[in-house]
Amino acid sequence: MTDTRVVTTLSLLGLLVLWVVAAALTADPQILPSPVSLIGPFWQELRSGQLLYHLSQTLIRVIWAFALAMILGLALGLAMGRSERLNRWLDPWLVVFLNLPALVLIVLCYLWIGLNETAAIVAVTLNKVPNVTTVIREGARATDPDLDAMAQVYRMSLLARLRHVTLPQLAPFIAGAARSGVAVIWKIVLVVEFLGRSSGIGFKIHMFFQLFDVAMVLVYALSFIAVMLVVEWAILQPWERRVRRWRTA
Amino acid sequence: MGDPATVGAARAALADGMIRVNVRSKRFGGTEVLGPVAFEIADGETVAILGPSGIGKSTLLRIVAGIDTDFEGRVERPERMAIVFQEPTLLPWRTALANLTLIHPELPEADARRMLDRVGIAERADAFPTQMSLGQQRRLALARAFAGQPELLIMDEPFVSLDPATADTMLGLTEDLIAEARPATLFVTHARSEAERLATRVLELGGRPARLLPAPSDPKGGSS
Numbered sequence: 226m227t228d229t230r231v232v233t234t235l236s237l238l239g240l241l242v243l244w245v246v247a248a249a250l251t252a253d254p255q256i257l258p259s260p261v262s263l264i265g266p267f268w269q270e271l272r273s274g275q276l277l278y279h280l281s282q283t284l285i286r287v288i289w290a291f292a293l294a295m296i297l298g299l300a301l302g303l304a305m306g307r308s309e310r311l312n313r314w315l316d317p318w319l320v321v322f323l324n325l326p327a328l329v330l331i332v333l334c335y336l337w338i339g340l341n342e343t344a345a346i347v348a349v350t351l352n353k354v355p356n357v358t359t360v361i362r363e364g365a366r367a368t369d370p371d372l373d374a375m376a377q378v379y380r381m382s383l384l385a386r387l388r389h390v391t392l393p394q395l396a397p398f399i400a401g402a403a404r405s406g407v408a409v410i411w412k413i414v415l416v417v418e419f420l421g422r423s424s425g426i427g428f429k430i431h432m433f434f435q436l437f438d439v440a441m442v443l444v445y446a447l448s449f450i451a452v453m454l455v456v457e458w459a460i461l462q463p464w465e466r467r468v469r470r471w472r473t474a
Numbered sequence: 475m476g477d478p479a480t481v482g483a484a485r486a487a488l489a490d491g492m493i494r495v496n497v498r499s500k501r502f503g504g505t506e507v508l509g510p511v512a513f514e515i516a517d518g519e520t521v522a523i524l525g526p527s528g529i530g531k532s533t534l535l536r537i538v539a540g541i542d543t544d545f546e547g548r549v550e551r552p553e554r555m556a557i558v559f560q561e562p563t564l565l566p567w568r569t570a571l572a573n574l575t576l577i578h579p580e581l582p583e584a585d586a587r588r589m590l591d592r593v594g595i596a597e598r599a600d601a602f603p604t605q606m607s608l609g610q611q612r613r614l615a616l617a618r619a620f621a622g623q624p625e626l627l628i629m630d631e632p633f634v635s636l637d638p639a640t641a642d643t644m645l646g647l648t649e650d651l652i653a654e655a656r657p658a659t660l661f662v663t664h665a666r667s668e669a670e671r672l673a674t675r676v677l678e679l680g681g682r683p684a685r686l687l688p689a690p691s692d693p694k695g696g697s698s
Contacts, residue, residue: 371563374541378557379577379622389576393567471567471602 258440267444275429276448283425283449286342286414290349291406297350298357298402303391305358306365322355327413335421345417352413357402364398365391396468404461411453492516493626493658495538497547499683500530507533508545509683515626520652520659522673524666530684531662532630538660539628552625556618556657558632562611564603570614571599578622586621593617593647609640613647620651627652629661633668645671 241260248259270276305312305319331348338344368391376386392399418427426449433441493515500508507530515521525531536542538549539557564573574586581589590596593613595606603611612632619627632648633641649672652659663669669676678687 369563371559371561372565374536374539375557375559375563376577377541378539378555378628379618380553380555381577382579385576385579389565389568393565396567468567471604 254440255437256439258443263440263444263447266440267448270441270444276445279425279429279445280448280452282422283411283414283418283427284452286346286349286417286425287407287411289346290353290410290414291403293346293350294353294357294406294410295399295403298354299361299395299399301354302358302361303365303395306362306368312362319355319358322351323359327352327416331413331417331420340421342422345414345422348417349410349413353406353410356409357406360398360402360405361395364395368394393468400461400465400468404457404465407453407456407461411449415449492550493538493552493660494548494550496549497534497537497545499547500533500537500542500545506683508537509681509685511679511684511686513677513686515658515660517625517658518656519675520661520673522669522676523660523662523679524669524676525662525664525679525684527664529679531664531679534679534684535628535630535660535662552658554622554624555626555628556620556622556624558615558619558627558629560631560634562603562608562615564611564614564618566603569600569602570595570606573603573614574618574621577618581621589617589621590614592620592651609636609644612636612644616644616648616651620655623655624657627657627659627661629659631663632661633663633665648672 244257244260248254248257251257254262267276301315305315330351334344334348334351338347372390372394373386376390381390414425415427415430418425419431420427422428426445429445430442433439433445494512495514496512497508498510499506511534513521523531523534533542537545537547538551539555540549540551565576568576570590571583571586574589575581575583578586587596587599590599593616595610595613595617598606598610598614603614606614615632619629629648633644636644645668652672659672661672666676679685680687
């Protein structure tokens with residue numbers, strides 16, 4: 226455990242050193258500013274409240290899209306994994322949506338729904354639902370039929386079955402879908418903001434891109450990466466450990 | 475499928491507590507596995523179904539338990555049922571105690587602990603099934619079956635994968651538990667000794683499609 230932490234820290238430090246060296250070699254802060262020169266602009270954006278405002282806007286969109294994609298994907302994946310008939314009907318749709326480029330869905334949502342918050346969140350959700358569905362469907366197919374039979378004979382309530390029999394079996398799949406989900410969703414949220422929102426990290430990156438301000442692009446991008454890493458370490462990983470407790474006990 | 479009133483129909487047992495099984499036919503694809511099989515189980519009676527492996531004993535049990543509803547015929551079964559599979563079939567992500575209280579939500583925790591004590595695993599209440607030996611897992615499966623005070627207990631070769639000594643201990647424990655709770659019991663086995671030790675009545679399944687063979691033996695003279 227401590228060994229892997231040391232390696233992680235050293236590895237990240239190595240990336241930082243690479244950046245410093247590359248910045249020194251480029252010798253052009255317009256193209257690649259050094260990490261140290263970002264501290265000033267970062268502090269300025271933090272104090273003005275701009276950074277926190279746009280971070281929170283993006284984070285709210287991520288949470289909405291994540292929650293909707295997970296709930297829809299879980300329901301759909303469970304239904305398709307359990308019913309071969311439903312699966313035969315819905316599988317072609319799934320393949321179509323899996324192969325639809327994120328950009329196409331985003332543009333269509335903006336065109337059909339309008340340049341608003343609903344369109345933004347719907348676009349991100351629709352991009353993620355097919356992946357979650359595919360992962361959960363695999364899990365639902367692998368559930369133990371004997372446990373279902375047991376739950377049926379002992380007349381467990383539907384809610385109890387879902388909570389204590391089905392979901393624990395799906396937990397590794399849910400955790401996998403959630404982790405890859407967060408990673409993909411926040412990236413798509415930035416694109417959605419870039420294309421059609423007037424707040425959020427993606428919007429700011431769009432703005433500074435037009436101003437050719439590499440330093441500010443990096444400030445906003447890195448701040449959000451930091452937030453997502455905290456989510457991963459503080460929420461997702463501990464939760465995954467908790468649901469896996471019985472395996473390692 | 476046929477008449478929906480008779481296909482896999484289940485009805486609460488009548489006031490006499492009699493369990494009536496009347497299977498006319500059960501097919502897997504084009505193959506008929508079970509022919510006409512009809513029998514009754516009285517309250518407190520233990521019926522063993524004996525037959526070689528692969529004959530359709532487990533299929534018959536699954537029909538009686540209501541797990542398999544795709545057959546021609548009719549089964550009258552009570553509300554409160556319990557089942558013991560060949561494998562313990564526990565919830566590995568819940569503790570031993572939770573395996574009783576989640577499946578029987580009406581069971582007070584003290585009673586659940588008493589049940590664990592009865593099958594000899596009181597000290598493992600907070601262990602996960604994965605931490606328990608196979609013997610302990612089977613005891614837990616038995617505790618789960620009897621904790622709900624079932625009117626009908628169904629057992630599918632419950633001692634099949636145990637070594638002879640453990641199988642004998644488990645058989646003894648099951649015998650005691652049945653004697654205490656006196657549920658109507660249906661169990662399948664391919665070991666005649668098991669059937670004759672536990673059952674008040676032995677039915678033999680044979681042939682293809684399987685049906686009940688004549689001349690049922692009556693090891694305990696129908697009394698007990």
